[in-house]
Amino acid sequence: xxxxxxxxxxxxxxxxxxxxxxxxxxxxxxxxxxxxxxxxxxxxxxxxxxxxxxxxxxxxxxxxxxxxxxx
Amino acid sequence: xxxxxxxxxxxxxxxxxxxxxxxxxxxxxxxxxxxxxxxxxxxxxxxxxxxxxxxxxxxxxxxxxxxxxxxxxxxxxxxxxxxxxxxxxxxxxxxxxxxxxxxxxxxxxxxxxxxxxxxxxxxxxxxxxxxxxxxxxxxxxxxxxxxxxxxxxxxxxxxxxxxxxxxxxxxxxxxxxxxxxxxxxxxxxxxxxxxxxxxxxxxxxxxxxxxxxxxxxxxxxxxxxxxxxxxxxxxxxxxxxxxxxxxxxxxxxxxxxxxxxxxxxxxxxxxxxxxxxxxxxxxxxxxxxxxxxxxxxxxxxxxxxxxxxxxxxxxxxxxxxxxxxxxxxxxxxxxxxxxxxxxxxxxxxxxxxxxxxxxxxxxxxxxxxxxxxxxxxxxxxxxxxxxxxxxxxxxxxxxxxxxxxxxxxxxxxxxxx
Numbered sequence: 001x002x003x004x005x006x007x008x009x010x011x012x013x014x015x016x017x018x019x020x021x022x023x024x025x026x027x028x029x030x031x032x033x034x035x036x037x038x039x040x041x042x043x044x045x046x047x048x049x050x051x052x053x054x055x056x057x058x059x060x061x062x063x064x065x066x067x068x069x070x071x
Numbered sequence: 072x073x074x075x076x077x078x079x080x081x082x083x084x085x086x087x088x089x090x091x092x093x094x095x096x097x098x099x100x101x102x103x104x105x106x107x108x109x110x111x112x113x114x115x116x117x118x119x120x121x122x123x124x125x126x127x128x129x130x131x132x133x134x135x136x137x138x139x140x141x142x143x144x145x146x147x148x149x150x151x152x153x154x155x156x157x158x159x160x161x162x163x164x165x166x167x168x169x170x171x172x173x174x175x176x177x178x179x180x181x182x183x184x185x186x187x188x189x190x191x192x193x194x195x196x197x198x199x200x201x202x203x204x205x206x207x208x209x210x211x212x213x214x215x216x217x218x219x220x221x222x223x224x225x226x227x228x229x230x231x232x233x234x235x236x237x238x239x240x241x242x243x244x245x246x247x248x249x250x251x252x253x254x255x256x257x258x259x260x261x262x263x264x265x266x267x268x269x270x271x272x273x274x275x276x277x278x279x280x281x282x283x284x285x286x287x288x289x290x291x292x293x294x295x296x297x298x299x300x301x302x303x304x305x306x307x308x309x310x311x312x313x314x315x316x317x318x319x320x321x322x323x324x325x326x327x328x329x330x331x332x333x334x335x336x337x338x339x340x341x342x343x344x345x346x347x348x349x350x351x352x353x354x355x356x357x358x359x360x361x362x363x364x365x366x367x368x369x370x371x372x373x374x375x376x377x378x379x380x381x382x383x384x385x386x387x388x389x390x391x392x393x394x395x396x397x398x399x400x401x402x403x404x405x406x407x408x409x410x411x412x413x414x415x416x417x418x419x420x421x422x423x424x425x426x427x428x429x430x431x432x433x434x435x436x437x438x439x440x441x442x443x444x445x446x447x448x449x450x451x452x453x454x455x456x457x458x459x460x461x462x463x464x465x466x467x468x469x470x471x472x473x474x475x476x477x478x479x480x481x482x483x484x485x486x487x488x
Contacts, residue, residue: 006132031200035133038199 003039004059007032018060026059036062044070072323073148073257073306074422075141077113077409080120081148086426089434090459094285094408096299105264109276111284113301113410114262115141127218134214135205136178138261141304141415142170142211143218145257149306150219154320155253158220165314166253167223169242170212170306171234173414178261179206211259211304223251232374232473233331234258235305235417236481240329242309243481247328252314255306260415262302270300275343277377288410289438290375291385291402291446291455298376301410305418307425322486323425324467327363329481330356340476344380347387350478354391354470357480363466365392368400370433372424372469375404376411382445384472389449399450400468407437417471417479424467428485435459 001016008014008026022028028036033056037048040062046069048056056062072082077095079088087093095113102110117140122131125147126140134140146168150157179186179202186206189197204210209227216225224245230237235258242254260266270276277297280287288299315322332353334346358365371388375381385402389395405423412419427433433456442452470480 006129009129012128034196035199035201038197 073145077301092435142259145304145306146215153308162222164222168255169238171228234414236479257306258418259304260413293441295377299410325486327361327482331479334476351391353478361482371402
């Protein structure tokens, strides 16, 4: 959540929930998805491949990717 | 107006700092470790600013390019100081901006850990989405405009040390041509070893004050050994009189006009040294274009970098204006206090000019125990303030001279209704 929040316009006043779509619901600029991925990679010391990025549409998807890669 | 300088951030603090002769120059350990001859410099103290009060959350959290941060802080301060609010929804097609820099990519090298390395390791995906926008020369203007929402010309000039003055003159010309109501004009430069090492290698930086940093920058001194680099940004909101009066805007001063030219790197001019005939022509032109009488000039804000060029500059001013001895105007430059902010210099120094007009004072030149004898051959010593003092200031000439043999001179006057 702390990684995603800075990229959400009005992020301070919104509660993030699992089924929110990053681009369509949270209005994150699609250009920033790569930044979120990089921040996640740095924080959890994992590597996220390009095709996996394409599957990360919602908050829950992002959490799933982290869980799988840190298992 | 807005200002981010090595000795103060924000116009009220900058005004105080100018009056008190406060220096922003410090010793930098890393420059010592890295074997630079000159180990002093100035950087605005960003830790004294709450970025989120000026920048949208995302920029406050993620911007790393200092030149861009300085430009945004100065620009937002200026916009608010002018009584304007950044546009939320609609584009403001009546206003534009010109904010130049010398080289924004230098900052990106320091702050983003050398983008070239991931590229050459085959890991360019690590660059993320902002390496381009934060490194491109138009980055400062672009990010500032993401905050302000302006729709007229959005431009980034780049003319070395002349950038800030030139941006302001271009803004003036744009308004005079009736192409916008308002132009925010400024310039910026970051700070640190990647920008300064190149100057150090040229041996043009002050090398005798590593143990006494605040003494290093001493424009017009007999003992200057080179300039002291710094970072920072200044911003001025220029507006047509009509538009300003319609909304009762605060008016600091009027820009009467100016001139910009180059010595062509001929007749004595080189990449780094001016063609004096061109300097003189630039100043004379500015005087003619604005219709002022040289005797009306109360203050010259010179380029005066604390190098061997200072006496030459004073001689050029004297020849161009036909004034010398006790008839020469007062002359100063903020550089003794803030160092040379490279592309940021002109805009910060113009803010100082407008403040001296608005508050009727001439600020001090610190570190002047010994004025250069060649300067005293041309002008009386009391023309160079060594303490800030109150006096009526109605007409100021500002000039900067930059690498590439570039010259820019502007005339500012107190506005009287």
